[in-house]
Amino acid sequence: MxxxxxxxxxxxxxxxxxxxxxxxxxxxxxxRLPEFVLRLLRYTPVALFPGIIAPLVLSPAATDGQFDPARGLAALFTLGVALVTRNMLAAIAAGAASLYTFLWLLG
Structure with missing residues (x-):
């Protein structure tokens, strides 16, 4: 081009x-949008985040598209912290710490 x-x-x-x-x-x-549209729009982030995050966990560019157990475990750990605490900042911090920990442990 x-x-x-x-x-x-x-x-x-x-x-x-x-x-x-x-x-x-x-x-x-x-x-003013109808009530059912407003109710459906509340689910937009819930529908978009898995579509954004799943490819990054299942086939990350850092490993040339191959699944990495450290990243998979860090994603599960982050999800667990998010479900328990319902705190986004705690989930982000736990995810970052667990990713670096698992990368260090699993090499």
Missing amino acids: NGAEVWIVILALGAGTYLIRFSFLGLIGSR
Whole structure:
């Protein structure tokens, strides 16, 4: 691709992203959404986080896509801390500490 094609793609993607966001914020932003839509929107993070985290745990780039037991154990430990404490900062701290601990122990 030459420079002009790259800029055309960048501008098209930027315009597409703007239009997607504007459809929610600009067109619907001032209206009251139905109760069932608000209830469904509460589940968006719960649906997105596993899709973001699972590939990072099951096939991390650091190991060329191969499953790493240290990362798997750290993910389970982090999940356990999050479920018990219901505290995001505690889960993040426990996840970081457990990842480095398991990487050190399992080499």
